[in-house]
Amino acid sequence: MTIWPYPRWIAHRGAGKLAPENTLAAFRLGARYGYRMFECDVKLSSDGVPFLMHDTLLARTTNSRRHLGTAASDIGGEHPWGLLAQLDAGSWHSRAFAGEPLPSLENIARYCLRNGHFLNIEIKPTPGVERPTGEVVAQHAQRLWRDASTPPLLSSFSVDALRGAQAAVPQLPRGLLLDTLRPDWLESALELGCVAVVCNHALWDPSTVTQTHNAGLRALSYTVNDEWAAQRLLALGTDGIITDRVDLFAPQT
Ligand code: G3P
Ligand code: MG
Numbered sequence: 688m689t690i691w692p693y694p695r696w697i698a699h700r701g702a703g704k705l706a707p708e709n710t711l712a713a714f715r716l717g718a719r720y721g722y723r724m725f726e727c728d729v730k731l732s733s734d735g736v737p738f739l740m741h742d743t744l745l746a747r748t749t750n751s752r753r754h755l756g757t758a759a760s761d762i763g764g765e766h767p768w769g770l771l772a773q774l775d776a777g778s779w780h781s782r783a784f785a786g787e788p789l790p791s792l793e794n795i796a797r798y799c800l801r802n803g804h805f806l807n808i809e810i811k812p813t814p815g816v817e818r819p820t821g822e823v824v825a826q827h828a829q830r831l832w833r834d835a836s837t838p839p840l841l842s843s844f845s846v847d848a849l850r851g852a853q854a855a856v857p858q859l860p861r862g863l864l865l866d867t868l869r870p871d872w873l874e875s876a877l878e879l880g881c882v883a884v885v886c887n888h889a890l891w892d893p894s895t896v897t898q899t900h901n902a903g904l905r906a907l908s909y910t911v912n913d914e915w916a917a918q919r920l921l922a923l924g925t926d927g928i929i930t931d932r933v934d935l936f937a938p939q940t
Contacts, residue, residue, distance in 0.1 A: 691926060692805070692836075692837045693724055693805050693807075693837070693840060693927065694722075694724045694805060695927055696722060696724065696928055696938035697722075697724045697725065697807055697927055698713075698714075698722040698724070698725045698726065698938075699910050699930055700713060700727060701713025702715075702933050703912075703930065703932060703933055704931050705933065705934060706780065707748065707776055707779065707781075708780075709728055709739035709740060709748070709776075709789075709790070710739070710776055710777060710784070710788070711787070711788075711794060711795065711798060712777065712787050714727075714795065715798075717933050718802065718804065721937065721938050722804075722938045723803070723938065724804065724805035725804060725806055725807065726806075726807040726909070726929050727739050727808060727809065728741040728809045728811040729809065730763060730811050730812055731764055731812070731813065731819070731824075732764065732767055732771055733765055733767050735823055736767075736771075736791055737792035737824050737827050738791045739789060739795060740763050740789060740811070741811060743762055743764070743813055745761050745763045748779055749774040749779070749789065750775040750778060750779070751774055754773065754774055762813060764812075768791065772788060772791070773788075774789055776788060776789045792824070792827055792828070792831070793827070793831060796828075796831035799839075800832070800835055805839070806839040806840070807841075807929070808824060808841050808842070809842050809843060810824050810841060810842070810843040810848040810852065812845055812847075812848050817845045817848045817851070818847045819851060820851065821843065821845070821847065821851025821852040822851040822852065823855075824852065825841060825851070825853075829856045829859060838858075838860060840861075841861050842861065842863070842864050842885050843861075843863075844865070844866065846875065846879065849861055849863065849879045850879065853879060857880065860883070861881045861882065862881055862882065862883035862884065862885045863875060863885065864885045864909075865887065865890065866887050867887075867890070868886075868890050868895065873902055873904075877902060881904060882904060883905040883907050883926070883927070884906060884907070885909060885927075885929070886907070886909075887908070887909065888908035888909065888910075888911050888919075891908060891923055892923070893923065896923050896924060900924075905926040905927065906924075907926055907927035907928070908927065908929065909929040910929055911929065911930050912935075
């Protein structure tokens with residue numbers, strides 16, 4: 688296996704559930720708990736700007752309905768960045784975060800680079816634009832991290848998005864996300880030139896970890912929020928743990 692430059696502990700969507708997911712406020716909170724690596728979900732605006740958002744729809748984590756009106760599309764990827772940047776992505780969580788904006792990938796890159804943090808960019812395309820999203824996110828990541836010693840880890844459940852990233856910037860590290868173990872899971876990761884497999888943590892056992900390591904890949908897990916699950920993954924010798932519970936797990940372990 689090649690050298691793995693990333694910390695073991697990775698804060699999910701910034702700081703899990705303690706702050707509004709995928710916002711700069713969440714990253715800052717995760718960093719206050721000592722986290723040095725973050726996972727976030729990235730998709731494209733209609734004018735091709737990569738921004739942080741988990742859902743295809745805006746309604747759960749922004750004030751889109753109030754700001755845009757209920758007649759407008761609620762699909763984030765159907766709006767230009769200039770409009771998305773005006774949304775309140777914090778009020779839904781709690782009063783303390785009212786007015787928190789959606790960050791662009793560039794905003795988050797600046798924060799991470801300036802503070803020496805590592806990033807796992809989960810490419811989360813709007814359905815129908817998987818491959819171009821992979822291409823554009825990889826191109827932006829390459830530009831933003833061009834002077835950094837450690838590039839971001841790109842991951843996706845979408846094989847098409849990973850293919851796009853691979854074609855656009857082959858040298859950026861990639862991870863295949865898996866919620867179930869389909870028969871060709873390892874071949875698929877190898878064919879995509881991945882350096883890691885990032886699984887639902889229940890999928891790791893001695894056999895899957897050994898197969899992954901023997902293939903030269905790293906074994907990472909999401910989303911691990913219980914002590915027993917973390918202990919099991921550490922005992923299995925896995926390489927990375929994505930968690931919401933930045934308040935429970937000290938990232939130095
Ligand atoms: O990247 C791992 C994890 O974030 C995948 O699940 O739905 O939280 O993006 P989700
Ligand atoms: Mg994610």
